[in-house]
Amino acid sequence: MALWTAGSAVGILVDDRILVGAPIWAKPFKFAASILAYALSLAWMISLLARARPRLARPAWWAGTVVAVAGAVEMVLITAQVFRGRQSHFNHATPFDARLYDVMAGTIVSLWLGALVIAVLLFRARIGDRATTWSIRIAAALALAGAGLGFLMTQPTAEQLAAGDDDAPIVGGHAVGVPDGGPGMPLTGWSTTGGDLCIPHFVGMHALQLLPLFVLLLAVLAVRLPVLREERARLRLVGVAGSAYAAVLALLVWQALRGRPLTSPDGPTLGAATLILAATGLGTLLSLRRGGGPGVREGADPAGPASVPRSSVRSSGS
Missing domain, CATH: 1.20.120 (Four Helix Bundle (Hemerythrin (Met), subunit A))
Structure with missing residues (x-):
């Protein structure tokens, strides 16, 4: 390839x-x-x-x-x-x-x-750890959903059904509300005058790369942010990221099926996007707030020497 x-x-x-x-x-x-x-x-x-x-x-x-x-x-x-x-x-x-x-x-x-x-x-x-495991699982599921959206393009469009031609040379398409091949975005060619099912198809499939990269980013940030050294905090953030990704994917499908171009979102689309953004921000804050104190170094025993009773130390003659 x-x-x-x-x-x-x-x-x-x-x-x-x-x-x-x-x-x-x-x-x-x-x-x-x-x-x-x-x-x-x-x-x-x-x-x-x-x-x-x-x-x-x-x-x-x-x-x-x-x-x-x-x-x-x-x-x-x-x-x-x-x-x-x-x-x-x-x-x-x-x-x-x-x-x-x-x-x-x-x-x-x-x-x-x-x-x-x-x-x-x-x-x-x-x-690996639970955050990595679930990032890969969620990514695989979202990629399947994104790939499955391609089957929507094989159905006759509303315009093709209205024409009623059983022997039409072209059946199906990725644009919604406008013919394929109209004005499009640079490189991608996604329609700028109507909906386009290629957009959620693309976004869904490439969750396969983005969510595992998100976990890698968390690992890099954990060097400077102690809260991210705790596995539970990273796991919660993966859940927030996966939920936000699924919500954005659903929004893109809804926008495309209504014949709205990505470059010209209408009021309902912007309202839904605002709700997704607010929910993601709140979920992120809660995930970090509930992280629970300083991080535990990867591979360290969380019940290390600090958890040994003082009486045991004194009785041992230390």
């Missing part, structure tokens, strides 16, 4: 063809980069799982292999359609285009099921 990302970047530079309002190589570039990050994260989690629960290593390896093969097949088909100058997703223009799209749908279902198996296995093992 790293090579595919680089090759697609070259394609964007040297191939000036435009497809659905974007450079024709933009889709393979974005998919390859996304799958690269997704696959690296899953591979890292599988390695941790194998060390924590060796008996789960084999099924996790097979599930990871399914994800890798499915992602590779998906990229082959997307790239093949680029060389043909044809739209890959939602394309029913010809029987051959429809057949390729059906195969792509099968590979995505296989990828999602492989990721589901890995997520289930992660919930059966403790990886």
Whole structure:
């Protein structure tokens, strides 16, 4: 996928063809980069799982292999359609285009099921401390939800249903309320005139990287903030971060389905975002306030010498 990302970047530079309002190589570039990050994260989690629960290593390896093969097949088909100058997703223009799209749908279902198996296995093992374990579990669950949102794009849009064409060349789309290929944000291409289901799809899938990175950030900050050296405080903060992430994901889905662009949120969207921000801030403050005194050094015995009764010390002749 790293090579595919680089090759697609070259394609964007040297191939000036435009497809659905974007450079024709933009889709393979974005998919390859996304799958690269997704696959690296899953591979890292599988390695941790194998060390924590060796008996789960084999099924996790097979599930990871399914994800890798499915992602590779998906990229082959997307790239093949680029060389043909044809739209890959939602394309029913010809029987051959429809057949390729059906195969792509099968590979995505296989990828999602492989990721589901890995997520289930992660919930059966403790990886590191509780904060790390739950950050990985929550990240895997949110990534599954984000990937599953892609299935909403395969349904006919309201405009396609209104047209009533049973043999429409394009069925489905990521934009809501406007056609695909309209004005979009730089690089991502997300619609700036209507809703866009690609946004929650992207945000959900990449919880797989962001929540484990959040735990890493807490570990770095713990050097200067004693309250973060306590596992319970970090665990509470992971719960707050996971809840906030899920709430933002739900908000993005709601915003997209109502046909509202990310760049022009309406009053209800801003109100919900304000509530999420306030709840997250309050949860963070409570998590830190309830941390419970100075932190305990990682690996130290919390019931160390300070907990030994003085009478025992005197009687021992010390």
